[in-house]
Amino acid sequence: MSATPLAALLALLLAHLVGDFLLQPRRWVEARQRHKGRATALYLHAGLHGLLTLGVLGLAGAGPIPAFLAGLAVAGSHGLIDLGKAWLDPHRLRWFLLDQALHLAVLLAVWLAWQGSAAPLAETLAWLASPGVLTLALAYLLVTRPMALAIALAMRPWSDEVADPGTLAAAGARIGILERLLVLTLVLVDEFTAVGFLLTAKSVLRFGDLRERRDRKLTEYVLLGTLLSVSATLALGLLVRATPWVG
Known part of the structure; x- marks a missing residue:
């Protein structure tokens, strides 16, 4: 099965939202806030995002980078970003927005690497400058x-x-x-x-x-x-x- 690049990007974003807001119990968030890097929930949550990315790109079709490497990149980056957020005030909107922006930037980088071309990014920048x-x-x-x-x-x-x-x-x-x-x-x-x-x-x-x-x-x-x-x-x-x- 092969998906269009845009469909793959939208599926990655959907998987992120599912993993971050539907499949993350409140107790995982509280455990991360309390125990920081010693929280098992932090690694379970990061691993879940890696599996979701692996599933999306695996179904989307082969690309220049293997789907499992993309999954590892997303899992590792997600864990590091969430660990950094655990040291910040969870009730501040600015940290929530920064957290989500970093996650989305990683997904965009993984998507560009998966399709092996920066052309969509160049086209988007040209559109923004219109x-x-x-x-x-x-x-x-x-x-x-x-x-x-x-x-x-x-x-x-x-x-x-x-x-x-x-x-x-x-x-x-x-x-x-x-x-x-x-x-x-x-x-x-x-x-x-x-x-x-x-x-x-x-x-x-x-x-x-x-x-x-x-x-x-x-x-x-x-x-x-x-x-x-x-x-x-x-x-x-x-x-x-x-x-x-x-x-």
Whole structure:
């Protein structure tokens, strides 16, 4: 049986997710955190990933490197990465993301070695450097922190008049960033109706709180901030769509 290179890569990623999240009992993670390199669970988990890789590449067909060598590489690297993670705070998102990024980098390297060509990597890098992708990346970056700072500065003349205790620290800024990311995505895929549903849903969620407080200034402040945020994102999305290399 022979699989296409893309199918083999997707199967490797699927095997990784199965091994890391479906076939890893909680007690293995706790044992690794407690006993570090002395934990048997660490080696069982790494060996499981090696077997999954061996099975995927064995079914995918012969390549420049034997499937068992690829399995050994994945097992060894997975064990080392997880051992390093065992010394870090398991509750930090940054370490979880770094852990997964390292695992995926190893799988990508194994996949490239298995097919014996770096052409897919070169093609991907060329695609990432294209004007369309760079424009989209710029737009998505702009609607995060840069636009949050710009909106905060625009709203500053009224911010001192509004006291909003009882909210999570910086929650408003993070909600605004997520909101703009969603709006930009909806504009780019030509789903303007969904933008209206998003605004309606946010208005319904905020209406009860604002009505109970009977604070007209806060209501106007929230409304102004929301409309400014959404309007700026809509304008940016339409501008991106108007560019010939994206639209």
